[in-house]
Amino acid sequence: MSPTKKSLFLGSFVHCKSLDELETRHDAAVFVDEHGVIVAIEQDMDLQRAKDTLIPQMGWVEGEYAVHMAKKGEFFFPGFIDTHIHAPQFPNAGIFGKSTLLDWLLKYTFPMESSLANLSKAQMVYNRCVKRTLSHGTTTASYYATIHVPATNLLADLCLSIGQRAFIGRCCMDSDMSPDTYRDESPQQAIEATKATISHISSIDPSYSLVSPILTPRFAPSCSSELMTSLGALHKETDLPIQTHISENVGELALVKQLFPDIKDYTSVYDSFSLLTRKTILAHAIHLSDDEIALIKERKAKISHCPCSNSSITSGTCKVRQLLDNGIDIGLGTDMSGGYSPSILEALRQAVLVSRHVAMGGDDNTKLSIEEVLYLATRGGAKVVNLEDKIGGFDVGKEWDAQLIGFGADISDEEGATDEINQMDESPVDMFGWETWDDRIAKWVYNGDDRNTLAVWVKGRLVHEIRK
Numbered sequence: 001m002s003p004t005k006k007s008l009f010l011g012s013f014v015h016c017k018s019l020d021e022l023e024t025r026h027d028a029a030v031f032v033d034e035h036g037v038i039v040a041i042e043q044d045m046d047l048q049r050a051k052d053t054l055i056p057q058m059g060w061v062e063g064e065y066a067v068h069m070a071k072k073g074e075f076f077f078p079g080f081i082d083t084h085i086h087a088p089q090f091p092n093a094g095i096f097g098k099s100t101l102l103d104w105l106l107k108y109t110f111p112m113e114s115s116l117a118n119l120s121k122a123q124m125v126y127n128r129c130v131k132r133t134l135s136h137g138t139t140t141a142s143y144y145a146t147i148h149v150p151a152t153n154l155l156a157d158l159c160l161s162i163g164q165r166a167f168i169g170r171c172c173m174d175s176d177m178s179p180d181t182y183r184d185e186s187p188q189q190a191i192e193a194t195k196a197t198i199s200h201i202s203s204i205d206p207s208y209s210l211v212s213p214i215l216t217p218r219f220a221p222s223c224s225s226e227l228m229t230s231l232g233a234l235h236k237e238t239d240l241p242i243q244t245h246i247s248e249n250v251g252e253l254a255l256v257k258q259l260f261p262d263i264k265d266y267t268s269v270y271d272s273f274s275l276l277t278r279k280t281i282l283a284h285a286i287h288l289s290d291d292e293i294a295l296i297k298e299r300k301a302k303i304s305h306c307p308c309s310n311s312s313i314t315s316g317t318c319k320v321r322q323l324l325d326n327g328i329d330i331g332l333g334t335d336m337s338g339g340y341s342p343s344i345l346e347a348l349r350q351a352v353l354v355s356r357h358v359a360m361g362g363d364d365n366t367k368l369s370i371e372e373v374l375y376l377a378t379r380g381g382a383k384v385v386n387l388e389d390k391i392g393g394f395d396v397g398k399e400w401d402a403q404l405i406g407f408g409a410d411i412s413d414e415e416g417a418t419d420e421i422n423q424m425d426e427s428p429v430d431m432f433g434w435e436t437w438d439d440r441i442a443k444w445v446y447n448g449d450d451r452n453t454l455a456v457w458v459k460g461r462l463v464h465e466i467r468k
């Protein structure tokens with residue numbers, strides 16, 4: 001992997017301007033400095049013009065900067081932001097049978113997570129998880145890890161060395177809903193372990209420029225009131241972000257009612273422990289009442305929509321349009337391995353399809369468009385992780401977290417025609433050459449995969465490239 005140096009990116013660039021508008025620029029140039037920050041964006045540029053104009057003006061010296069050119073039909077797109085993913089569940093991706101949340105946790109999830117106490121297994125699983133998600137264009141991930149401090153710290157080390165922007169959560173779970181062999185011994189021990197991971201991450205990335213801790217109460221049924229009170233206090237003290245699950249499954253709702261009979265609803269449980277803040281990411285949020293939606297909005301908490309998981313373990317259909325109409329910030333999460341795929345592109349198309357199922361209930365307005373789901377995966381996700389000033393789009397001052405998307409040669413191109421068979425090997429999307437740019441993007445969203453993610457950068461550093 002190359003170190004960060006100044007870079008000039010040339011060609012076509014696509015990003016989300018707003019929730020329902022994509023912006024496509026051709027013959028553009030993006031200049032990225034040695035800190036990975038976009039310092040200029042220019043139109044009508046090729047390499048020669050850049051060398052004649054901006055490069056000397058900026059004092060860039062030949063040999064000290066790299067040039068990356070998108071070929072005809074290829075485009076740069078902002079990196080995807082996975083706002084909710086479980087790294088230790090990676091080996092279980094695709095394994096869930098007919099289970100639903102509570103039996104899935106006991107049968108598949110806790111045994112796998114518990115086994116990551118073994119550091120060499122954790123090293124193997126986390127290394128592959130980080131590399132695999134990067135290869136699908138995930139430049140930022142909000143990770144749940146396990147209860148184990150050494151393995152959780154290792155995940156942080158790997159993200160930093162491989163180069164993925166990440167939030168790392170040591171998983172807090174001290175209630176007897178979890179097996180004796182896989183739970184925190186006490187609220188005090190859970191807090192000490194959480195602080196140990198915070199201190200490790202502070203030692204490897206003091207300004208949290210790439211990797212940050214995130215407070216992670218697994219979900220209300222896994223945590224005692226004492227633990228949630230202490231985590232709320234720790235959030236107040238440190239201002240660290242928080243991630244948890246909410247309102248995913250009807251059995252879980254009944255359990256929360258039983259465990260917290262005096263609290264009005266699930267959202268109020270987190271609120272009563274000071275865990276519902278503008279820095280809280282709530283995964284799922286499927287079965288919320290109007291009062292809960294109003295409280296989430298009032299607290300400015302964020303939602304991670306996990307459509308692939310919601311369908312896989314039969315949790316329900318999240319009403320994304322209703323949440324958007326209420327002005328709540330929403331991003332996408334794979335929730336692997338509740339969701340079967342590590343790919344945000346897969347989450348994106350599942351979000352589109354689930355919204356069609358919601359629409360079949362009678363309201364056509366609930367359908368999500370391609371533009372909207374791409375927004376959720378980029379700028380929306382950036383708001384969910386409170387990094388909207390740094391990532392999510394191509395704007396001067398933002399950091400260069402990006403992916404280069406390509407489809408091989410268009411089949412109708414003179415040269416491409418002879419390469420037809422090669423193209424079928426390289427890309428699952430057949431481009432004929434007559435598609436509009438909107439159509440190219442739609443074909444990528446519905447039929448593309450990691451074979452189309454030719455290269456990936458985080459903070460200006462090349463972190464993944466398909467071998468040429």
Ligand SMILES: O=c1[nH]c(=O)c2nc[nH]c2[nH]1
Nearest residue numbers: 086109218219245335338
């Ligand atoms: O989708 C989920 N994945 C999990 O690991 C989990 N734990 C509690 N609730 C959960 N939901």
Ligand SMILES: [Zn+2]
Nearest residue numbers: 245283335338
């Ligand atoms: Zn989850």
